[in-house]
Each structure stands twice: as structure tokens, then as C-alpha cells.
Amino acid sequence: MVDYNAMTQEIRAKAKAMLENKEVKYIIGWERGANSFISRPVIIRDAGDTDRLVWNPGCVDNLTRYLVEEMQYKPKRGEEPDLGPVGIIVKPCDSKSIVELIKENIVPRERVKIIAVTNIGTVETNKLRKVLQKIPQDKRAGIDILQDDNEFIIKYDGGELKVPRPELLANKCETCVTHNPVIHDVVIGDKIEGFEADKWADLAELESMSPEERWKFWEDQISKCVRCYACRDSCSLCYCAECVFDKEKPFTWIDKTVDVSNNMFYHLVRAMHLAGRCVDCGECERVCPVNIPIRKLNRLLLKSAKDRYKIYPGMNPEDKPMFGSYDIADPDEVV
Amino acid sequence: MTGDEKAKEEFEPKIIGFLCNWCSYTGADLAGVSRLQYPSNIRIIKVMCSGRVNPQFVLKAFQEGADGVLVSGCHPGDCHYIEGNYHARRKLAMLSDILEFTGIEPERFQMSWVSASEGQKFAKIVTAFTEQVKELGPQKKLAGGEDE
Known part of the structure; x- marks a missing residue:
């Protein structure tokens, strides 16, 4: 106890x-x-x-x-x-x-x-x-x-x-x-030992679906979004002085309209901005008023970073940031 | 020919190509001066380096109604800015992962290395990619509003 x-x-x-x-x-x-x-x-x-x-x-x-x-x-x-x-x-x-x-x-x-x-x-x-x-x-x-x-x-x-x-x-x-x-x-507090390694169990279900089912799932979830930006505002790593979604000059990146297209753009860009940085503190999902499983997007990139580049953020201040560094031996399968 | 097949036949995809100034754009230029045939579906945007391509650009292209996005840069090790394409490789690999995860066909997004002397290769890649995107049909998931 x-x-x-x-x-x-x-x-x-x-x-x-x-x-x-x-x-x-x-x-x-x-x-x-x-x-x-x-x-x-x-x-x-x-x-x-x-x-x-x-x-x-x-x-x-x-x-x-x-x-x-x-x-x-x-x-x-x-x-x-x-x-x-x-x-x-x-x-x-x-x-x-x-x-x-x-x-x-x-x-x-x-x-x-x-x-x-x-x-x-x-x-x-x-x-x-x-x-x-x-x-x-x-x-x-x-x-x-x-x-x-x-x-x-x-x-x-x-x-x-x-x-x-x-x-x-x-x-x-x-x-x-x-x-x-x-x-x-x-x-x-006492040191806690004997906890299990992360098996990405929460992603497994989605990953086993077909692409169409996955899109259906995300479309349902993302269409709930009211773009209150609470996920951004509560995130300790979203600290840009001027957020790209607030920028109006020379043009706006995102419409004010709340629809699947714009919401999806917002959530994907947000996830990409946090790729290799997000430490999975879960604030975004906690503050979400419509309960979108935002963490899943972040965790997918967390998993990718680990699989592809052996990078797991938030462990050592001496580590290099993922997008600020590169390895000549990185896998090249996209080409 | 059924109506469905006919629609597919007529469908000409819009493809946005982000090409780096030093290798791929020159490669595309070479394909042009060599009078190589390749589909005109690709709309080329010149960037100074493939490392300039923010994943946001790709997503915005999809949102604005692109059916496919091609990013092309110098071969690894040949970057004019020494390391730009290595950075691009990391960023865009992650982007392709998240596209797949959200159910947007990752086949709509491609990255390639084309050097300034590879006009042939450029024509080949564009032809193959256009075919691939044509096969997938119009991209309606991220595209906002009605087309045209």
C-alpha cells in the first residue's frame, strides 16, 4: 500500500x-x-x-x-x-x-x-x-x-x-x-520495480483492422472534434510562441471550419509536430471534451520512432532530438 | 465497358511533386529536354531541398484535393546541403506511418531519390506513380469540400 x-x-x-x-x-x-x-x-x-x-x-x-x-x-x-x-x-x-x-x-x-x-x-x-x-x-x-x-x-x-x-x-x-x-x-516515495514493458496493446486492435475500417474509426472520432485546441494548450511540448494553426500571415494553414478534412489536418499535423518528442503524458486525451483518443496517434509515432530509429523520447536530456538528427544507416524503404 | 470502369478510365489524378532544386528538379528538366514521355498529371513545386518539405505541406496538398504526393530529392550522400535528405527521410517515413495508421492509403504518398542525370528514372517513377494513384481512384478522405 x-x-x-x-x-x-x-x-x-x-x-x-x-x-x-x-x-x-x-x-x-x-x-x-x-x-x-x-x-x-x-x-x-x-x-x-x-x-x-x-x-x-x-x-x-x-x-x-x-x-x-x-x-x-x-x-x-x-x-x-x-x-x-x-x-x-x-x-x-x-x-x-x-x-x-x-x-x-x-x-x-x-x-x-x-x-x-x-x-x-x-x-x-x-x-x-x-x-x-x-x-x-x-x-x-x-x-x-x-x-x-x-x-x-x-x-x-x-x-x-x-x-x-x-x-x-x-x-x-x-x-x-x-x-x-x-x-x-x-x-x-519508494522505488517501484517490476513493471511490464510497453506492448502497445492499445494500438493492436486498430492495426489489425483494414485501412477502410481504420479510416471509418478515425472519421467517427475526428468528426467529434470541435477544435477547442485544449489538447494543444495543455501540452507541455506545444510551446511555440505562435502556433502554426493561429498563424494568419501570409496565409492560414487551416480553415476555421470544423469538418473532418480540417480536423484531420489539425490532428495529423499536431501528431507530426510531436513525433519523437511526445512523452505520452496523456494530457491531450484527458482534457479532450469530446473524448477523442488522441493519444493513439501520438503513441503510434512513439512506436514508429522506437521501431525505426531506436528513439524513445523523455529518457535522457543528452539524447539527440529525433528530427534534429539523422543516421546514415536509417532504413530507406519509402523510396 | 461498365460505368465504373469508364469512370476509372477517365479519372486523371492530380499529383503534386515536391522536387529539390539541385537533383530532382534538374532531373525532371532533363526528362523534358530529352523529350521523354511521362504523364502530365504531376504538378511540380520546386523546393530548395527535400529537407524543406514539411510533412504539413504533404497533408495540405491532400487537403486541397491532391490525389497523390511525390517528394523527390538527391540520393542519400549527394545532398547539396550535405544532410537535408537524411532529415527528409526521417520526417516523411514517420508521416507515411501515420497516414497508414489513420487509414489514408500510404500508396498515395511516395518518396524517391532522383539525381540530376536521371531523367529516365524520373519519367519512370512518375509513370508508375500515376498508374498507382489512378488505380486507387480519387482521394476523398482528406480532401475538403467538393472538387471543382
């Missing part, structure tokens, strides 16, 4: 020490949601506030997006740039985003203090809604979600509910290969 309480205490202590010693300007972490069991992002600037920080399976956000905003902040006229380091609490999957950001020179390593937690899995918010139906409405305040190796334990006012892991576990956690942080200054 993972002791979330002890880990939370440890996070608070570390955060407090960092803020008191002026090691960091502020700490980006999670706090308890006001009316929700899903924790929400919070920025702690004062050592006295560190008790607000929490760590539990409901900490779903990838906070590195806030780190990117900090790094790209342009001081206003007359404002002194503050280049002090920032503290951030990350899950192992989010720590891969930081590796990628360091690799791409967006985040200088010395400007970030990483408090990393080990993690066996977070909850899927969509699945949580279904599970919560089993708990009486008036008892849903003050819910705590805990988990051990086989099940999630939802503690609520006057009882507890045990849910088998697959019923609540986030999709991305089912295929996760990094339960331990890949980059960190402080690690909190």
Missing part, C-alpha cells in the same frame, strides 16, 4: 525548506480541489502555505505546462527579469516532459528544482464519475482516494469503497513504463 499521507507530509516539508531557504521563487504543486476529489494545480509562494500541497492518485495534471509559461514569460517594460529557479512537483510521466524541455533548451536545468514522486498510477477522471455513482450524493464531501497494488480505495464519510484497479486507473498508466522519475533533485 502506498502511504500517500506520509508522501504528502514529506512533500510539504521539502517545499517548506526550499521556500524558507530561498532556493526557489515558488513551488508548483497540487492542492485539494474545492468541491472535487481531483486535485488542482496550485502555486505556493509563501512557506506558510505549503500545507496546502497534497499528493494522491487524484493528482492528474501535468504541471510542467506552468513551468513552460514561467520560462517564456517576457518581463514588461521596466520590470527586472527574475531568473531564479522554480520548484515543481512531478509524477514520473511529467518528469519525462521536463527531460524533453531541457533537451529542447526551453527549460535551463539550473532554473528548476524538481521534487519527484514515484507513482504506480493515477485515476481517470472519466472513469471516476461512473464509480462515484455508487456513493450516496450527500456523502461525497471529503473523499480520499488511496490505492494499493490491486485496487483503489475510496474513503468517504462513513465508509469505504474498494474498486479494482482497471476500473479507475488512467489509460496512460496501463501502458506506463516509467514509474520512477527520470530526472529529479529530490525523490519522494
Whole structure:
């Protein structure tokens, strides 16, 4: 059983020490949601506030997006740039985003203090809604979600509910290969060992279909898209100052019309922009209001990169970016 | 001849060719001055290097109604910019993977290496590719709106 309480205490202590010693300007972490069991992002600037920080399976956000905003902040006229380091609490999957950001020179390593937690899995918010139906409405305040190796334990006012892991576990956690942080200054939690290698099981079904069936599947999914661009905005690696889809000069790449053609163009281009960079943190799919399986596109390219070029992003800041490098011996079958 | 066959017979695909300035475009030029016969379905866009071809260009071409896209550059090792075609190879291989995954026929997209002296090869590739795309019929998946 993972002791979330002890880990939370440890996070608070570390955060407090960092803020008191002026090691960091502020700490980006999670706090308890006001009316929700899903924790929400919070920025702690004062050592006295560190008790607000929490760590539990409901900490779903990838906070590195806030780190990117900090790094790209342009001081206003007359404002002194503050280049002090920032503290951030990350899950192992989010720590891969930081590796990628360091690799791409967006985040200088010395400007970030990483408090990393080990993690066996977070909850899927969509699945949580279904599970919560089993708990009486008036008892849903003050819910705590805990988990051990086989099940999630939802503690609520006057009882507890045990849910088998697959019923609540986030999709991305089912295929996760990094339960331990890949980059960190402080690690909190025990090292987790014995997890299985990624077998790309979620792609197998689609890959076994005929091209026409595959197109049908994607047409159905993509036609739902309202192009709210939430997937782009939540992605920690979509940090371009001016996104190609927002560009209007010398011409627009994409129409404002929401149809399969334009949506498909958007999703394919987005996937290509993230090829060899996407670390499969799952934010795009989580924030999608119409539940398009966006991760599948990214994961297909993740798999291709691994098969073709033995590249798996987010593991080592010293690696070369996939599209920024080449190997003379790359396979040549397209010609 | 049934109506279906007739439609296929009449179908002339639109093919966009991105050719690099130094090898393939010159190769196409050579095919022209040598008076080699090849289908006129290809519309050539000259780029300075095959590495300039952003996967976005290919997708945009499909979206604007192209039935096939051909990208052609210098042979590996012969790039005018030393390494441009190696970069192109990586990018476009990944693009072809994702096209296949989403059910858009990857046969509509082809990459080839044609040097400045290979007018013959260029004519051959364009002929074969045009046949291939003709066989597949009009591309309606990514194309937005009605044609013409």
C-alpha cells in the first residue's frame, strides 16, 4: 500500500525548506480541489502555505505546462527579469516532459528544482464519475482516494469503497513504463520495480483492422472534434510562441471550419509536430471534451520512432532530438 | 465497358511533386529536354531541398484535393546541403506511418531519390506513380469540400 499521507507530509516539508531557504521563487504543486476529489494545480509562494500541497492518485495534471509559461514569460517594460529557479512537483510521466524541455533548451536545468514522486498510477477522471455513482450524493464531501497494488480505495464519510484497479486507473498508466522519475533533485516515495514493458496493446486492435475500417474509426472520432485546441494548450511540448494553426500571415494553414478534412489536418499535423518528442503524458486525451483518443496517434509515432530509429523520447536530456538528427544507416524503404 | 470502369478510365489524378532544386528538379528538366514521355498529371513545386518539405505541406496538398504526393530529392550522400535528405527521410517515413495508421492509403504518398542525370528514372517513377494513384481512384478522405 502506498502511504500517500506520509508522501504528502514529506512533500510539504521539502517545499517548506526550499521556500524558507530561498532556493526557489515558488513551488508548483497540487492542492485539494474545492468541491472535487481531483486535485488542482496550485502555486505556493509563501512557506506558510505549503500545507496546502497534497499528493494522491487524484493528482492528474501535468504541471510542467506552468513551468513552460514561467520560462517564456517576457518581463514588461521596466520590470527586472527574475531568473531564479522554480520548484515543481512531478509524477514520473511529467518528469519525462521536463527531460524533453531541457533537451529542447526551453527549460535551463539550473532554473528548476524538481521534487519527484514515484507513482504506480493515477485515476481517470472519466472513469471516476461512473464509480462515484455508487456513493450516496450527500456523502461525497471529503473523499480520499488511496490505492494499493490491486485496487483503489475510496474513503468517504462513513465508509469505504474498494474498486479494482482497471476500473479507475488512467489509460496512460496501463501502458506506463516509467514509474520512477527520470530526472529529479529530490525523490519522494519508494522505488517501484517490476513493471511490464510497453506492448502497445492499445494500438493492436486498430492495426489489425483494414485501412477502410481504420479510416471509418478515425472519421467517427475526428468528426467529434470541435477544435477547442485544449489538447494543444495543455501540452507541455506545444510551446511555440505562435502556433502554426493561429498563424494568419501570409496565409492560414487551416480553415476555421470544423469538418473532418480540417480536423484531420489539425490532428495529423499536431501528431507530426510531436513525433519523437511526445512523452505520452496523456494530457491531450484527458482534457479532450469530446473524448477523442488522441493519444493513439501520438503513441503510434512513439512506436514508429522506437521501431525505426531506436528513439524513445523523455529518457535522457543528452539524447539527440529525433528530427534534429539523422543516421546514415536509417532504413530507406519509402523510396 | 461498365460505368465504373469508364469512370476509372477517365479519372486523371492530380499529383503534386515536391522536387529539390539541385537533383530532382534538374532531373525532371532533363526528362523534358530529352523529350521523354511521362504523364502530365504531376504538378511540380520546386523546393530548395527535400529537407524543406514539411510533412504539413504533404497533408495540405491532400487537403486541397491532391490525389497523390511525390517528394523527390538527391540520393542519400549527394545532398547539396550535405544532410537535408537524411532529415527528409526521417520526417516523411514517420508521416507515411501515420497516414497508414489513420487509414489514408500510404500508396498515395511516395518518396524517391532522383539525381540530376536521371531523367529516365524520373519519367519512370512518375509513370508508375500515376498508374498507382489512378488505380486507387480519387482521394476523398482528406480532401475538403467538393472538387471543382
